Amino acid sequence: MVSRKEAKKKSLLRILALIIAVVIVVVASVLMQNWWNNRPGPQPSEVSITASVGEEEMEIFPYLACVPGTECPEGDIPALEVGPDESLHLEIPEPIHQLEWALLRIYDDPAANDQVLHGSYDATTAEIPGSVDPLTEDSAERPQLVLVEVSAVMVGLDENGEEAPFSVVWSISAQGEPGANPGN
Incomplete structure (x- = not known):
């Protein structure tokens, strides 16, 4: 038979073990949350957008990615042919859509060009028509999509390893040969 003293001792040991377990879980949760919030994100030059027209799909990496005020080497502009009756579909990943970002649509008629500004978490996709209605009644041709640009300001590590x-x-590019650079 267990004496009262031994029963009390066992109860206190169980309570102490429970308190220690709770403290360990709380400390582990706080450390995990701190690590999660401070983990490094991808470098801006590594973030890609997925562009597709019909069944054709490609991953688009930045054309430009640099610290403002520094010389910025230009990359290649990939081409994905978009017909007048087709749409270019863009998937915007979280490292971009969690920020403010802009979508610039350039057509072969400058009057049809358009820029849309998106706030944080406003949109995760964009649908850009291959052609739009003419803006003047005397124009019989529909302006054709030439170029689409997505831009954002992101935080990354500079050449000194600082944020x-x-x-x-x-x-x-919505026209032309893949890898062509219509800006040059």
Whole structure:
């Protein structure tokens, strides 16, 4: 038979073990949350957008990604042919859509060009028509999509390994040969 003293001792040991377990869980949760919030994100030059027209799909990496005020080497502008009756579909990943970002649509008629600004978590996709209605009644031709640009300011590591803002632009040519650079 267990004496009262031994029963009390066992109860106190169980309570102490429970308190220790709760403290360990709380400390582990706080450490995990701190690590999760401070883990490094992808470098701006590594973030890609998925562009598709019908069944054709490609991954688009930044055309420009640099700290403002520094010389910024231009990359290639990939091409994805978009017919007048087709639409270019863009998937915007979280490292971009969690920020403010802009979508610039350039057509062969400058009057049809358009820019849309998106706030944080406003949109995760964009649908850009291959052609739009003419803006003047005397124009019989529909303006055709030439170029699409997505731009954002992201935080990345500069050449010194310190956090810095980066201006980042993803460009997609809607006409021409893949890898062609219509800006040059």
